[in-house]
Amino acid sequence: MRIKFWGVRGSTPTPERRNSRYGGNTPCVEVRLANGTLIIFDCGTGLRALGNSLLRELGQQPIHAYLFLTHFHWDHIQGIPFFAPFYQSGNVFLFHSVMRKGADLQAAIEDQMASPYFPVGMDAMASTRHFFDLDEAPINVNGAIISSVPLNHPQGCVAYRVSADGGTFVLATDTEPGSQPHDEALRSFVRDADVMVYDAQFTPEQLRGEKKGWGHSSWLEGVNISSECGVKQLILFHHDPNSEDAFVDGLVQRAQQTFPNVIGAAEGLEMEVTEGAHPRNRPPASLERRGERRYHVELPVKLAWKSPDGGIFQYEGTSKDISASGIQITAPLDAPENGPLEVEMILPDEITHQGDVAVHFTAMPLRREFTNEAAGDPSRALRISARRSPQEEKSVGKVAAFASRKK
Ligand SMILES: [Zn+2]
Numbered sequence: 001m002r003i004k005f006w007g008v009r010g011s012t013p014t015p016e017r018r019n020s021r022y023g024g025n026t027p028c029v030e031v032r033l034a035n036g037t038l039i040i041f042d043c044g045t046g047l048r049a050l051g052n053s054l055l056r057e058l059g060q061q062p063i064h065a066y067l068f069l070t071h072f073h074w075d076h077i078q079g080i081p082f083f084a085p086f087y088q089s090g091n092v093f094l095f096h097s098v099m100r101k102g103a104d105l106q107a108a109i110e111d112q113m114a115s116p117y118f119p120v121g122m123d124a125m126a127s128t129r130h131f132f133d134l135d136e137a138p139i140n141v142n143g144a145i146i147s148s149v150p151l152n153h154p155q156g157c158v159a160y161r162v163s164a165d166g167g168t169f170v171l172a173t174d175t176e177p178g179s180q181p182h183d184e185a186l187r188s189f190v191r192d193a194d195v196m197v198y199d200a201q202f203t204p205e206q207l208r209g210e211k212k213g214w215g216h217s218s219w220l221e222g223v224n225i226s227s228e229c230g231v232k233q234l235i236l237f238h239h240d241p242n243s244e245d246a247f248v249d250g251l252v253q254r255a256q257q258t259f260p261n262v263i264g265a266a267e268g269l270e271m272e273v274t275e276g277a278h279p280r281n282r283p284p285a286s287l288e289r290r291g292e293r294r295y296h297v298e299l300p301v302k303l304a305w306k307s308p309d310g311g312i313f314q315y316e317g318t319s320k321d322i323s324a325s326g327i328q329i330t331a332p333l334d335a336p337e338n339g340p341l342e343v344e345m346i347l348p349d350e351i352t353h354q355g356d357v358a359v360h361f362t363a364m365p366l367r368r369e370f371t372n373e374a375a376g377d378p379s380r381a382l383r384i385s386a387r388r389s390p391q392e393e394k395s396v397g398k399v400a401a402f403a404s405r406k407k
């Protein structure tokens with residue numbers, strides 16, 4: 001996946017020359033998956049330029065994007081009224097936030113445009129918008145697994161973790177260290193991330209003194225978390241409005257003395273979040289492992305399974321496709337939803353010229369759908385996608401003693 005920063009400034013926009021290298025727009029980070037899916041984290045003033053860029057890139061093509069908000073402080077939503085694609089019909093946007101606990105997500109976004117704060121309401125926007133309030137369970141967005149964890153920030157905030165295309169990216173902004181449960185939860189949440197974007201608004205000295213309790217962090221805590229938790233690349237983010245470019249440079253340099261892989265987030269910075277993720281951080285296993293070859297082969301298969309009362313059922317079906325770790329087969333309606341299937345796949349003599357050759361394995365059903373391709377043949381009413389067990393599990397009686405057909 002690719003990430004791009006459209007806004008990196010905390011609290012309020014700072015369109016000043018002394019800030020121009022890192023940039024003055026408030027938080028907005030674009031994530032583009034390898035399959036083209038567009039995900040946007042936070043809608044600060046950086047969102048406006050992202051909108052214009054999307055219109056240039058996509059022309060008249062409809063725009064479909066997933067938006068995730070960390071929280072609703074102004075600097076994270078104030079780009080919404082100026083995002084041109086919202087005003088075009090045919091565009092679809094899915095807003096997500098985490099556990100508003102009854103507060104209305106849609107109202108939290110729309111009320112900033114209520115009279116007398118803005119000349120038009122959100123109903124002037126012709127695009128289609130949907131609002132989803134998530135709990136902390138991970139969700140799958142076109143192959144990206146996105147999860148969240150609460151942060152220590154006034155009125156609440158969440159960090160997001162995105163695992164996609166073999167890489168892992170964490171956005172943890174608007175967070176203050178010092179609350180033990182939050183500190184621990186964030187540490188396990190970011191473990192082994194390839195890239196962590198982290199709130200470094202204040203200096204460590206400010207954080208111990210006058211800025212304690214303001215809900216923000218420093219490069220020092222970012223460095224500590226990164227080195228403790230195996231984060232590979234740290235990006236300092238949410239720069240203070242009063243931190244001019246040279247000052248941010250100084251913070252980055254101080255951080256680099258203890259953790260070399262640190263940079264400061266800057267508007268326009270773009271990077272590929274790639275490989276190197278620890279295996280346990282990969283998205284939950286799907287049917288096939290990444291890059292695995294899938295063969296479309298229709299071959300007769302024999303299926304057997306044990307019913308709960310111990311009876312053994314046998315059917316004949318057809319394979320649809322197969323890979324090193326998965327198989328798709330037709331099966332009758334009463335095939336088990338969760339239990340193991342014994343599968344015997346027959347490579348006929350016409351192919352092998354060595355007689356029929358049987359291949360045995362065990363498969364765990366993952367997904368079932370109804371087929372209509374074999375109308376009138378109830379033994380093929382379902383199409384089952386199953387994970388092939390890496391090793392032969394306890395056999396249901398060696399495919400219930402299907403005789404080997406080897407000649
Ligand atoms: Zn903020």
Ligand SMILES: [Zn+2]
Pocket residue numbers: 071073153157174
């Ligand atoms: Zn905030």
